[in-house]
Amino acid sequence: MVEHVTKLTSAELSMLWSTYIGDTMSICVMKHFLQTCEDQDIKPVIKLALSYSYDHVTQVSDLFTKEGIPVPNGFGEQDVNMQAKKLFSDVTYMRYLHHMGRTGLNSYSLAKSVSARKDVRTLFKQFYSQTETLYDRNAELMQEKGVFIRSPYISYPDKIEYVTDKKFLGGLIGAPRPLLGVEIAHLGVNIEVANIAKTILLGFSQVAQSKKMSDYFKDGYELGKKMVEDFMVKLKEDDNSYPSTWDSTISNSIEAPFSDKLMLFHTNAQSAIGLGDFGLAIASSFRKDLILSYEGYILKVGAYAKEGANLLIDHGWFEKPPQSIDRESVRNQNKY
Numbered sequence: 001m002v003e004h005v006t007k008l009t010s011a012e013l014s015m016l017w018s019t020y021i022g023d024t025m026s027i028c029v030m031k032h033f034l035q036t037c038e039d040q041d042i043k044p045v046i047k048l049a050l051s052y053s054y055d056h057v058t059q060v061s062d063l064f065t066k067e068g069i070p071v072p073n074g075f076g077e078q079d080v081n082m083q084a085k086k087l088f089s090d091v092t093y094m095r096y097l098h099h100m101g102r103t104g105l106n107s108y109s110l111a112k113s114v115s116a117r118k119d120v121r122t123l124f125k126q127f128y129s130q131t132e133t134l135y136d137r138n139a140e141l142m143q144e145k146g147v148f149i150r151s152p153y154i155s156y157p158d159k160i161e162y163v164t165d166k167k168f169l170g171g172l173i174g175a176p177r178p179l180l181g182v183e184i185a186h187l188g189v190n191i192e193v194a195n196i197a198k199t200i201l202l203g204f205s206q207v208a209q210s211k212k213m214s215d216y217f218k219d220g221y222e223l224g225k226k227m228v229e230d231f232m233v234k235l236k237e238d239d240n241s242y243p244s245t246w247d248s249t250i251s252n253s254i255e256a257p258f259s260d261k262l263m264l265f266h267t268n269a270q271s272a273i274g275l276g277d278f279g280l281a282i283a284s285s286f287r288k289d290l291i292l293s294y295e296g297y298i299l300k301v302g303a304y305a306k307e308g309a310n311l312l313i314d315h316g317w318f319e320k321p322p323q324s325i326d327r328e329s330v331r332n333q334n335k336y
Helices: 010-036 043-067 090-113 118-144 183-208 211-237 258-283 288-314 329-334
Strands: none
Touching: 010 043, 010 090, 010 118, 010 258, 043 090, 043 118, 090 118, 090 183, 183 211, 183 258, 211 258, 211 288, 258 288
């Protein structure tokens, strides 16, 4: 049976648009990473990431052209300086790929689940499969090099139990109950994501072309630093250790490998990822102190992201995503 192809739904259009923008940014980042990578074991993984991003951009662009949809500008050669010196370490490159791979798996899984058209579902299935391959290859390489950060271990349960005391949910007074495995996992993920953001933002603050941008990136670094400290305290109070192996080496270069536009957009994208992680953590946590902590950081990161969006608008860099028709504006065009 031949599928009756309809127009793209709002979800399909938005997901494809975001994919295109994100992959044009990824191409710029991966090109500079590949140019400056010194470890010959890591280069093939970066090349694979780059090839997948090129493939995604081509396929989404072709689909948009076929549908009569304007292809977004995204990012291009003007947003990457291939002559700029190395800013981040090779280990940071691997951690970056690990983090963005995890984000891609979540995004493409969601995109496929909200898509109706068979061709779009097939496309996102392919993107997910490619990202899965990239994630696995990078994770295996990180393990070989001893830089893969695992979530803390806990003892295996020896029996099945049911909760009988509402104190299980915790309060703001008194000693909290021990953390659940899932709560430890989310604290670990948020520590890892914040550590990545700290390194990237500190590097961005060093090479930004204006003091205003530099200060904005430095503020994000300080926010990430505070986040790591607070979440680490939660683990330590519960007598859980968390691996702190993290290569945050940043060179002394002040040459910007990327445009301020790209770095600012990248920072906003990281903020959006962080907000999503906090939402998942809240949904999986039962202790009230954890929920309040995540809610507090949602407000802080949300305010930081809003400031970043304002900077994008001020500089004319905010490419408007697809949106519904402003009916009031259309009505006002009518000449009665």
